[in-house]
Amino acid sequence: MKSRRIMVCMFCVLAMVVGIMAGCGRPNQMTDAEYEELAKENAASNAKKVVLTVTRDGKTREITLDMIMYYLVYNETEGNQAFLKNEAYFKEIYGNDVNFWEIPVARNATYKDTYMSTVYDSVVYTMLMYYEAVDAGMELTESRQKALDSTTEQFLAKYTPAERARTGLTKDVVRANYERIFMADQYSALLATNVKVTPEDVKKDIDRELYRKYEAITLYLTKSNDNPELAAKAGDSAQRLKTMQDCYEAALKGEDFAEIQKRYSEIMYLRSREYRRVEGSSAEPDFIEALLGMEPGEVKLVDSSYGIYVIKLLNKSNYEGYEDAVNEAVSAAQNKGINEIFSKIEEKYQVTRTDAWGEIEMGTILKAK
Numbered sequence: 001m002k003s004r005r006i007m008v009c010m011f012c013v014l015a016m017v018v019g020i021m022a023g024c025g026r027p028n029q030m031t032d033a034e035y036e037e038l039a040k041e042n043a044a045s046n047a048k049k050v051v052l053t054v055t056r057d058g059k060t061r062e063i064t065l066d067m068i069m070y071y072l073v074y075n076e077t078e079g080n081q082a083f084l085k086n087e088a089y090f091k092e093i094y095g096n097d098v099n100f101w102e103i104p105v106a107r108n109a110t111y112k113d114t115y116m117s118t119v120y121d122s123v124v125y126t127m128l129m130y131y132e133a134v135d136a137g138m139e140l141t142e143s144r145q146k147a148l149d150s151t152t153e154q155f156l157a158k159y160t161p162a163e164r165a166r167t168g169l170t171k172d173v174v175r176a177n178y179e180r181i182f183m184a185d186q187y188s189a190l191l192a193t194n195v196k197v198t199p200e201d202v203k204k205d206i207d208r209e210l211y212r213k214y215e216a217i218t219l220y221l222t223k224s225n226d227n228p229e230l231a232a233k234a235g236d237s238a239q240r241l242k243t244m245q246d247c248y249e250a251a252l253k254g255e256d257f258a259e260i261q262k263r264y265s266e267i268m269y270l271r272s273r274e275y276r277r278v279e280g281s282s283a284e285p286d287f288i289e290a291l292l293g294m295e296p297g298e299v300k301l302v303d304s305s306y307g308i309y310v311i312k313l314l315n316k317s318n319y320e321g322y323e324d325a326v327n328e329a330v331s332a333a334q335n336k337g338i339n340e341i342f343s344k345i346e347e348k349y350q351v352t353r354t355d356a357w358g359e360i361e362m363g364t365i366l367k368a369k
Contacts, residue, residue: 030162032161035161035165036165038165039161039164039165039167039168040170041168042165042166042168043169043170043172043173045168046064046065046168046173047064047065047066048064049064050354050356051065051068051353051356051357051360052124052127052352052353052354054127054349054351054352055349055350056131056348056349057348063127065168066168066173067123067127067176067177068119068123069167069365070174072360072362072365073167073365073366075118075119076362076365076366079101079111079362080100080366082100099363100363101115101362111362112362112363115362120353124351126180128345128349129184129185129187129342129345130183132187132345133184133186136187138186138187140179140186141186144183144185147182149175152174152178155174156171162368163366166366166367166368167366188338192337195333195337197330197337199326199327199330201330202330202333203326206326208322209277210276210277210278211276211277211278211319211320211322212276212319213274213275213276213315213316213318213320214276214292214294214313214316215272215274215313215314215318216275216291216313217257217271217272217273217312217314218257218270218272218310218312219260219268219270219309220270220309221240221267221268221269221307221308222306222307223237223240223306223307223308230266233266233267240308243267243268244303244308244309245301247264247310248299248301251310251312252299257270257310257312260310273291275291275292276321277292278321284304284305284307286303286304286305290302290309291313294311294313295313296313296314296317298312298313299311299312
């Protein structure tokens with residue numbers, strides 16, 4: 001779990017920071033003011049329910065339901081959207097009365113279980129990072145401090161008063177969640193400065209040649225007889241090879257491939273190809289082997305198992321995707337380093353789930369009671 005936690009948590013936390021969650025409540029049955037009062041009541045009730053305890057060096061901190069409601073709502077929304085996106089498929093497999101949250105996704109685990117696991121990972125990551133930041137005396141930067149109110153308002157605007165009332169997500173609760181998330185993110189960014197990875201550090205492990213782009217133009221005549229009309233016009237194997245040899249000789253003399261193809265348009269294909277080793281290819285091995293051994297301007301005739309090619313390599317001086325691969329490798333190395341640091345932090349703490357945690361049922365958080 002630790003090896004994947006940093007990616008899961010950072011994705012969830014950053015996604016929530018930009019407020020991508022969508023509301024799904026019922027039309028108002030009460031006034032907005034009445035809903036706000038109900039939200040405050042539920043927030044107060046949630047604040048009394050301890051769902052996790054976190055202990056370090058004999059000091060125990062309590063994490064209450066109001067402190068994790070943000071994560072519950074986010075993940076339930078994600079699950080509901082995943083179901084709607086694939087509703088037809090789920091109903092075809094499990095019937096029209098399918099309950100998405102009870103669908104098994106792994107041995108002894110349902111969607112409800114996996115989403116709750118994500119909530120747990122996200123909460124533990126954020127809270128431990130937050131506690132570390134607080135204990136170190138860190139304060140939010142001015143830019144993050146200024147972003148608190150606007151981000152909170154942006155989030156609240158995506159939910160109906162009824163949804164906020166049911167979940168107890170008042171403005172104060174949401175703002176407090178963002179404050180912890182921002183602080184955890186700020187502390188994580190500080191730790192990241194200790195994980196020094198440069199492009200030069202990873203380039204030695206990335207073969208640049210795998211990203212060389214081979215740009216070619218080809219004439220192709222199939223050896224298949226599946227199309228009787230084409231087979232009759234192309235002739236037997238010997239005739240087809242003779243046709244392609246004539247095309248090859250014309251290409252060697254500098255004739256344009258498009259002009260050559262016009263003479264045989266009923267049986268011959270003209271293709272432009274780009275190939276990089278890193279992508280692999282569905283093309284025939286004989287074709288690929290010939291292409292990779294060519295120099296720009298060179299023309300080859302390749303008689304393969306399935307067809308006959310006349311190939312002209314146009315360019316192989318460009319590289320595509322190499323820099324992206326380097327950047328991805330740098331990010332992966334940095335994430336690995338931060339993950340190792342977080343694992344050491346996590347070892348200092350004992351996290352315990354209470355009975356109240358076990359009472360949480362993913363899939364019912366946003367539903368009207």
